[in-house]
Amino acid sequence: MIINPIARREIKTRFRTGRSAVTVSVWLLMVGAAGYLIFLLARSLASDRFRFSGGSSVLASTYMGSLMFELLAMLLLGAVLVVVPTVAALAIVGERERLTLELLQVSQLSARQVVLGKLGSSLAYLLLLVVAVAPVLTLPLLIGGVTLADILVAFAMIALTAVMVGSVSIWVSSAVKTSRGAVAASLLFVGIITFGTLLALGAELFAFQDDNGQFFPRTGREVVSIWANPFFGMVSAVEEPLSIRTNADTPFGLASELLLRRQAGDMSLVGIVTEEFVGGPVAEPGFNELGQANNAGVPLRRGPVWVRTLAIYTFVTLLALWRATRRIAVPLRRV
């Protein structure tokens, strides 16, 4: 298999150091501990929530599995948003500081190969961290409430986010003069797409509320600010089309309520699992037999958010890689 020589060298030198072994071990311990804490939390919440359910352990474990999956997915997304920019931001500026960039530029490697090699090595580190925690992430599958497709879709969106953030960080790295500046700028970008878009969401909802203080009219309304948000993108990919698995008081449930309103507007058409509906395994109108909202009947007024997220991230990725390539390509133009 032909591997980009830059990626191969960096992977080899990075993973042979003691620091990598320590990092992976600490990461495993952290995820293991976090997984256990999430398990305890989910079990406690499920127990509280379903104490009147007449011993419906299926319902409780479904809720518990969903909650665990969602929290672990968020943990992994958070790790991506911190680790990838921190590693990728050093890619080009690090070569400059080590005085090795010129040596690569005068080689037979094209600027594109240099950039892709750097992206590959940055993502390889993340891949190791993900593979290391795979057993923990499959735990919700055993408990229930989550399908393999849910997990794979969430992983795909996390991977897309990683590629996009990594590409932007490499672009930043090619443009900024110091390592510290490159890491700071990359983390600032991550801050903008996560917290910045949430602030924009608040402003958007506030600005477009109707006279009665309702954020959404009955016909629903597009919410532009969440398109670029990695969390909403992931939730949308798992939840849309809005069919099942909608629990109001889980992280994904809160986000998917917004997605429901964006799609439907008329909340009387859709059901959110609340205490009054969880009394037994009998399916209520709008819910399946597990008490989960069955929103299959919700008319899709617009395409799902994840499609927009995918389009935006793909565009930003290609733009960032093109700009990074242009920045390190020499000579820059013909005479």
Place this chain on the structure above:
Amino acid sequence: MIVQMIGVEKRYGTTRAADGINLMVPQGSVMGLIGPNGAGKTTSMLIMSSLLQRDGGQVTVAGYDPAVDSGEVRRSLGYMPDFFGVYEGLTSYEYLEFFATVHGVRSHAISTVVRSLLELVGLAHKATTDVNVLSRGMKQRLSLARSLVHDPDLLILDEPASGLDPRARFELRTLITELSRMNKTVVISSHILSELEGIATHLAVVDRGRVMAQGSIDEIRAALTGVSAVRARVPDDQVDAAVDLLRANPVVSDVATERGVIRFSLGGDEHDSAQLLASLVRAEIPVFEWRTESAGLEELFLKITDGGEE
């Protein structure tokens, strides 16, 4: 000519780093670029290495324009900058292996190439040593090996002796001489002129973004030393007679004496020198010593660069 630069210009803002550089590097030569810091040596090297875009003029390296066919140019040249780029955690062998890969050396040949280069630069015993712990001299030799991984015809070495101790300099000089014997063309810059003396077959004196003089060392000497310094030794009691005789000749000037030694400037060639000596002998003045002193590179350099002072 393996390198031709004609009227090359490069500006950084208002500073003219290259102000119409004309440089011809013959195939198989060791061309020394000498000049003070900021003269335009590195700029010229970066342009010919395809690492810097020129603003004007024409350049061909091995028949290709670096700005247009950079891939072909990079295939033909090995570039060694005036710093050693370090990758942490690589051994000398892995370091060269990596650069052989990125220079497109076929995978089955890499091991042979790397081992022979380590042998050539005398670092075979350091093959498994981390590059970070090598001495500066060893790093320079490894760096030279790196620039040779793809067997280029042309080597561009920017201040390779900078910061080296005398022994490391000697080793590097020996290595460059060896490369010259291997029919490599070497362009080497330095502001330490003694580094170039003995290894450079050709010189280009660069100052203020221009090549002030270039050619083989003998050609430059001949062009610049229209006046040679001559040292003659005669018996003490014959000094005055010898001086009178010399002063009577129109090609002689600046005559000075010191304990039987006469020094003067000769404004002529070897024939004039021989005729002067013959006239002293005809006047029955014993001549114990008669030597034309050639200008050293240092002197040539100062002469050329001073000439450009305004």
